[in-house]
Amino acid sequence: MTHLTVYEWGPTGVHNDTGAAPKNAFTRSQANALLRAARSHTLANQSGTNILVDRYSELRAQQVVGVIAAPGCSLEILPKIDSGVAEGDEAIRTRLMSMLDVALGLKLGDGQALAMARQKETLLDILIRLFTDRLLAEARRGLPRGYMSQEDDLAALRGRLNVIRQFTHHAVRPDRLACRFDTLNPDTPLLRIMKACVLLLRSHARALETQRRLDELRFILADVSDVAIGALPWTQVRIDRTNRRWESLYELAKLFLKREWQRTNHDARAAQGITLLFAMNDLFEAYIAALARKALLGTDLTVHSQSGLRYCLMEECEGGRPRFQTTPDILIKRNGQVQLVIDTKWKLVGQNPEDKKRGVSQSDVYQMMAYARLYECREVMLLYPHHAGLGADGLKAAYAIMKGDERLRIASVNLTTGKQVVQQQLAELIAPDVAGLEVDA
Template sequence: MTHLTVHEWGRVRVHNDGGAVPFGHFSRRQANALLAAARAHPLSGNEGTAILSDHHRHLTARQHVGVIAAPGCSLEILPKIDPDDAQDDAGIRRKLVRMLDVALGLNIGDGQAAAMAKQDHTLLEILIRLFAERLFAEAKRGLPRAYMAQQEDLPSLRGRLNVTRQFTHNAVRPDRLACKFDNLIADTPLLQIMKSCVLFLRRHAVAFETVRRLDELRFLLADVSDLSSNALPWKKVKIDRTNRRWETLYGLARLFLKREWQSTHADATARYGITLLFPMNKLFEAYITALMKRALAGTNLTVHAQGGFLNCLIEEGENGEESFQTKPDIRIKDGERTITVIDTKWKRISNNSGDKKRGVSQADVYQMMAYARLYRPNEVMLLYPHHAGLSPTPLDTGYGMLGGGERLRIASVDLLQMEGAIAGQLTNLFAFKGIIAEV
């Protein structure tokens, strides 16, 4: 099994010649298998190169992080949180798990994730182990059960008599009674999904302890039906007060089995492959949104993600149609009034003091000017990840828009800090401008 790690936009070498494959290389066969897995993913783009591109002698990772696995090989792609900081892969992996925890609401807990990341496991192995350990702990506390309607011919009455069946099928069997009753069983839609996830992950786990834990879970779930991935009853799962403690596990199962932007892709034709990918721009946005809600908790401000939907233009004439709809990443509102619009950008902002544009895209500025006109906030903001080349402290620079009173702020946030410190940075951005009264 060949496993390699690369960072966003990094290269991994491919050995195209015959003979033994050098250390740190994939063979051409392995590279093709990884490319096929990446191209089969919904995030691969029209040309299939949005995740991984082939340059004959090397593969180039794009702006997606996670794990691509194929028979005999796997590639882990880690984010470039701060290119100027010589942080080891374990630290970056630990930070990535924390970002996923906050952004997706998985309630993993930093301590458990940090302990596993220090063991130098891949991201996939860490998430599998987290799922297995949490599921085992909950299963030992007791499996959630539900009453299921059943029908059976019995020698004595149980529940209610099925009159129709009794006088048709059992007309010549007076020793049998057609019974209808409710039976308390563990073979529920929730546990069917849990078992399917256990069986799926068992094929991809590598660490001995993880494999052992998954085998123990197979034994504990022996009475639960085995269903194919296409037959899983997702719509029948109801999370309520009786099974609330299983909500995080259900979220992790969706992470592994469902096809969503932040989840895995498992091709039914590639039995032993798995692709667990997260677009960093989307992950950064969701992470900041969750921390912004934490930062502004207890104030009169509310945080709204991916909304607004105001149009830029309207066709002239009677009943003119509107077009060019907008969807800001984050809007901060005071009641019904939008006071700030924020767009998160997973890009490296320039540290060149002589560059007045600081590497900010002209298209991004035009976009923010449109938001300022449409939503009428006090200000609009472009928020970037901080890096050591900028300054010791996060960036916070203001600009006025010519021809009007609108204001644009360009700020950065240091992701190498813990979540509490990052929430404090976000709070400071607003407290400094007087939007909220105190930090």
């Protein structure tokens, strides 16, 4: 099993000769398998070049993070916003696990995940072990069962009589009764998904203890039907009070299984692999939105992500339609009125101290000016991840928008400080009192 780790935009070697590849490179067949798996993911464009770029002698990751696993190989892609600071893979992996936990609501808990990250486990190893341990604990407590309709020919009546079958097949057999009845059965849509996930993860688990636990789960789920991943009954799953404790497990199973089958052009060969990939722009936005909600609990401010949906233009004709719909990353509202629009950007800014614009893109400024106008909001903000080049205090600046009373604020949050500190930073940024920000004319 060849496993390599790279960072966003980073390369990994490909050995194109027929001989065995060195330890720091994939063989050509392994590279092709990873490329097929990348193309099968819902994030991928038609050729998958927004995830992995094949440059013959190397594969280069793009702005995604996560794991691509194929038979005999896996590639882990980690985020790294600050190339000027030396950090170990364990610290970066721990931070990524925390971001995924918060953004996706996986309820992983810090203790076990962080401990495994420090033991140099890969992201895939960590998620497989967390899923396995939690599923095994719940299975030992008892499997959720559901009433399922069955039909059988019995000597005594059970449930209801199937009249048509009784008077056709058993017209001369009064000793046999065609019965229809409901039985409590563990072979439910939820457990079929769990079993499919167990079978998939068994082929990718590297730790012997994890493999042993997955084998135990296969034995516990022996009475549950085997269903191909492409035919899993996602729409039939119902989470209610009887199986609420399985909800986070269901979300984890979707993370492992469902993303490949939201496309009609998936590659059947890629189904043997796992692609847990996240666009860093989207992950950063979801992480900030989730922590902002926690930061504003108990206040009259509410957080709305990927909402708004107002249009920029209206056609000047009879029956004209609106055009160019907007979707701001985060809206902060009070009593239904937008107080602040936040647009998150996963990019480096402020690297050049002589740049008075602090590296902010002109197109981003135009976008925020449009948001201020469309959402009738006096405060708009561009929010970036902090890096060492911004100094200890981070990025805090404000600009008055010309010909109006709106203001654009530019700020950064330090992700290395932990989610509690990030939450506090967001509370201070979103609070109405903005005294102390540097204002540029």
